[in-house]
Amino acid sequence: MDTIWQPELEIGAGPKYKAVAKAIRDGVATGDLNEGTKLPPVRDLAWKLGITPGTVARAYTILTDEGMLTAEVGRGTYVAKARRDPMHPCGQDGGLDMPLEVDSTLHNSEAQTWQVNLISPHLPSVGQAPLIRNLLADIAYDPPSGVMHYPTRHSSLPARKAAAQWIASPPLGAVTAEDVVLAHGGQNAILLVFQTLLSGRKPVILVEELSYPGFRRAAELLRAHVVPVAMDEYGLIPDALDAAAKAHGAQIVCTSPEVHNPTCGFCPENRRRALVDVARKHDLQIMEDDCYRMGTARAPSYRILAPERSWYVTSISKTLTPALRIGLAVAPEGQSARLRRASEHSFFGLATPMMDLCAKLLTHKSLxxxxxxxxxxxxxxxxxxxxxxxxxxxxxxxxxxxxxxxxxxxxxxxxxxxxxxxxxxxxxxxxxxxxxxxxxxxxxxxxxxxxxxxxxxxxxxxxxxxxxxxxxxxxxx
Incomplete structure (x- = not known):
C-alpha cells in the first residue's frame, strides 16, 4: 500500500535527519502509518520537505536498523510488522522455533546515496539482523550461562562446539571444541596467537610484502619487529621466505593463502607445500588468516599440510556481521592449552551472553x-x-x-x-x-x-x- 503521507518536521537545533526519523515514529505511533505502508521514495520526500536526499536516506537507514522499517531492493521502504514483546522470546512472531524466512530482496538501506564508502566491506542485510535480535531477546529472557558468573571453559563449551561446527570442512581437517579458542573478532585472535608464540627481547614476524595491516598493529603492541617477504601472484616466494627466516631468526610467518588481502590472490597447494618445507627447515610457526573467505576453500589449509606448526584464525565478520566481534583461533596439535592460557590471562573469556549468542547463532537452522x-x-x-x-x-x-x-x-x-x-x-x-x-x-x-x-x-x-x-x-x- 502506497502512501501520500507527508510529515511536518519539527526543525530545531538538532540534525534534520533526526526530525525526519521522529516524524516517522510519530506517524507509526498515531496510526497514520500502518504496517505494510510504503513510504515515499527518498528523492520524492526530500523534494517535498525541501531537504537533501541524503538527510531522508539517513533517517530511513536509522529506522531500518531499528526494525521499524524494512527496505526491499527495487521496491522501496515499508513500515515493518509490529515487533514482538522484547521481554518474552515467544511473543508475536511465534518464538524462535519458527523457521526464519530469508527474503532475497531484503536490504538494510533503501537509500540512493552519492557518498559511498569502499574502505571496508559492508555486508548485505538478508535476514541476519532480525535473527540476531530474536536470539538476543531469547538469551536476555533466559540466559543459559547466567549473568552472575565469570566465563569458564564449561560455560563456553556450547559456543566452542558451535564454532568447531561452523569451520568444519575437509580442507581444514578435524577440529573439535577443545581445539577452539574464542576471541573478540579476528584481530583479537591474531593478537592471541602472537601472545602465545612470541618470546625474547625483539621477536620477529614475517609477513607478505603487501599484507593485512592488522598483522603489523598486533606486532607493534607486543614490540615485535615485522619483516616483509617478497611475493608474486601466488603468494610468498619460498626462496625469499628462506632467506628472510635465515637472516632474521623469525618465529612466525603470517599469510592469507585462500584470499590474499589486499591483492585477491590465491596460493595453490604446490606453493603451500614448498612454503611448509621452508617453515620446517627454520622451525617457523605459520599463522593462516582465513577471515576473508566466504565460500569453500580451494586447497588444503596449513593445518592439514603442517599440523604441528599451523595456527588458524577466522571470524564471522565477512559472512554474517562484524558487529558481534566473534572470532576464533585454532592451535596446532598439542598446543591448545597454550593458546587457551593466553586468552584466559588476557580477558578470562568472552562475556557469557555473547557465548550463548554464539552457540545459538552458529547452529541455527537458517544459518x-x-x-x-x-x-x-x-x-x-x-x-x-x-x-x-x-x-x-x-x-x-x-x-x-x-x-x-x-x-x-x-x-x-x-x-x-x-x-x-x-x-x-x-x-x-x-x-x-x-x-x-x-x-x-x-x-x-x-x-x-x-x-x-x-x-x-x-x-x-x-x-x-x-x-x-x-x-x-x-x-x-
Whole structure:
C-alpha cells in the first residue's frame, strides 16, 4: 500500500535527519502509518520537505536498523510488522522455533546515496539482523550461562562446539571444541596467537610484502619487529621466505593463502607445500588468516599440510556481521592449552551472553541459507564492478568482498584516492598494506559495500571509471 503521507518536521537545533526519523515514529505511533505502508521514495520526500536526499536516506537507514522499517531492493521502504514483546522470546512472531524466512530482496538501506564508502566491506542485510535480535531477546529472557558468573571453559563449551561446527570442512581437517579458542573478532585472535608464540627481547614476524595491516598493529603492541617477504601472484616466494627466516631468526610467518588481502590472490597447494618445507627447515610457526573467505576453500589449509606448526584464525565478520566481534583461533596439535592460557590471562573469556549468542547463532537452522544469500548478494556487486572496470588491470574472486586494481599510467595511488574522495568514493591505497619503508605499487583496494543499493554502488564505480579514463598526472615546475 502506497502512501501520500507527508510529515511536518519539527526543525530545531538538532540534525534534520533526526526530525525526519521522529516524524516517522510519530506517524507509526498515531496510526497514520500502518504496517505494510510504503513510504515515499527518498528523492520524492526530500523534494517535498525541501531537504537533501541524503538527510531522508539517513533517517530511513536509522529506522531500518531499528526494525521499524524494512527496505526491499527495487521496491522501496515499508513500515515493518509490529515487533514482538522484547521481554518474552515467544511473543508475536511465534518464538524462535519458527523457521526464519530469508527474503532475497531484503536490504538494510533503501537509500540512493552519492557518498559511498569502499574502505571496508559492508555486508548485505538478508535476514541476519532480525535473527540476531530474536536470539538476543531469547538469551536476555533466559540466559543459559547466567549473568552472575565469570566465563569458564564449561560455560563456553556450547559456543566452542558451535564454532568447531561452523569451520568444519575437509580442507581444514578435524577440529573439535577443545581445539577452539574464542576471541573478540579476528584481530583479537591474531593478537592471541602472537601472545602465545612470541618470546625474547625483539621477536620477529614475517609477513607478505603487501599484507593485512592488522598483522603489523598486533606486532607493534607486543614490540615485535615485522619483516616483509617478497611475493608474486601466488603468494610468498619460498626462496625469499628462506632467506628472510635465515637472516632474521623469525618465529612466525603470517599469510592469507585462500584470499590474499589486499591483492585477491590465491596460493595453490604446490606453493603451500614448498612454503611448509621452508617453515620446517627454520622451525617457523605459520599463522593462516582465513577471515576473508566466504565460500569453500580451494586447497588444503596449513593445518592439514603442517599440523604441528599451523595456527588458524577466522571470524564471522565477512559472512554474517562484524558487529558481534566473534572470532576464533585454532592451535596446532598439542598446543591448545597454550593458546587457551593466553586468552584466559588476557580477558578470562568472552562475556557469557555473547557465548550463548554464539552457540545459538552458529547452529541455527537458517544459518546456511543466510550465508548463501550473503554470498549471492556480494557476488552481484562484484560482478557489477567487474562489468564496469573489467578493461583495467583488475583482480577479483567470486565470494570475496573486495577487488584490487593496478592504476593505469598517469595516476599515482595517493592522487587517485584524493580524486575519488572528491567524487564521494572512499578507497584504500596499496601503501596502507606495505611496511613503512617499503615501496608500494600504484594500486588500490576497494571493498564491496552492500549497505547501499546496487544502483548507488554501480554509480560510485562508474565515477572511479571516469577518473581512470581521465588521468590527472601533471608535470611539476
Amino acid at each position: 546456511d541459507a543466510l550465508v548463501t544469500q550473503v554470498r549471492k548478494t556480494n557476488n552481484s556487486y562484484v560482478q557489477a564492478a567487474v562489468n564496469i572496470l573489467g578493461g583495467f588491470d583488475l583482480k577479483w574472486q567470486q565470494d570475496v568482498p573486495f577487488l584490487w586494481l593496478h592504476l593505469p599510467e598517469g595516476w599515482r595511488a595517493g592522487a587517485f584516492a584524493q580524486a575519488a574522495e572528491a567524487q564521494g568514493v572512499r578507497i584504500r591505497i596499496a601503501e596502507e598494506y606495505a611496511c613503512r619503508d617499503a615501496r608500494a605499487p600504484h594500486a588500490i583496494r576497494f571493498a564491496i559495500n552492500a549497505g547501499v543499493t546496487l544502483e548507488s554502488f554501480e554509480a560510485a564505480i562508474g565515477r572511479l571509471r571516469d577518473l581512470l579514463d581521465n588521468p590527472q598526472d601533471q608535470i611539476g615546475v
